[in-house]
Amino acid sequence: MKYCLRKQAIAAVLLLLLIGLTIPVMASSNVPVTPPGISTLAPISLSPELREKYSEQTKLVKVKATVAADGIIEGDVKVVLSSGDAAFDQAVVEALQKSVFTPAYTGDNQAVACSIILPLNVNVEKYVPEEEVTGETEQTKAGQ
Known part of the structure; x- marks a missing residue:
């Protein structure tokens, strides 16, 4: 025993x-890795309806993406935390797919692919509806 x-x-x-x-x-x-960064963020194209709906608001969207060694988004961008509006989230995803990043680097300066989670605070500027353009302006009306 x-x-x-x-x-x-x-x-x-x-x-x-x-x-x-x-x-x-x-x-x-x-190996320690320096995370990727945003080099050029493409503009987020919101429809007039979304711009009006979220005028003067800041919406948070968190996305997960893989930045390739060449600084371009590789594969799908996944929404981790939604703004609450699928169309708004889709506009953010499309902008990220057009953006350019600095890749992640290892300690020996080798560019590598790396997955990151990006919290994006999207500030929607004040919505000013476009006026319809007519053939007559105020000056032509006053001149008559």
């Missing part, structure tokens, strides 16, 4: 040593 317990204790110690040795090895293989 003592022999069996001793054998289990030795096996447990060996297992702990093995786990203890592999964790630092796995941790050292994680």
Whole structure:
């Protein structure tokens, strides 16, 4: 009985040593990466209806995207936190797909693909409806 317990204790110690040795090895293989950044953000094209609806508001949309080593969005952009309006979210996604990023870099300056989550606060400017242009202006009316 003592022999069996001793054998289990030795096996447990060996297992702990093995786990203890592999964790630092796995941790050292994680090379520090400088995250990607936005180089040029494409304008967000909102329809007149959306601009009027969210006039003078700031809407938060969080998206997850993979920035390729060349600084372009790779694959699909996923909405992690919605603004509450699918059309608004889609306009943000389309703008990100047209944007240019600086890629992520490893410690030895190698550009690599990297997934990021971007919280975007979209400030919708005051909506001013466009006036219809008619053939007559105020000056032509006054001149008559």
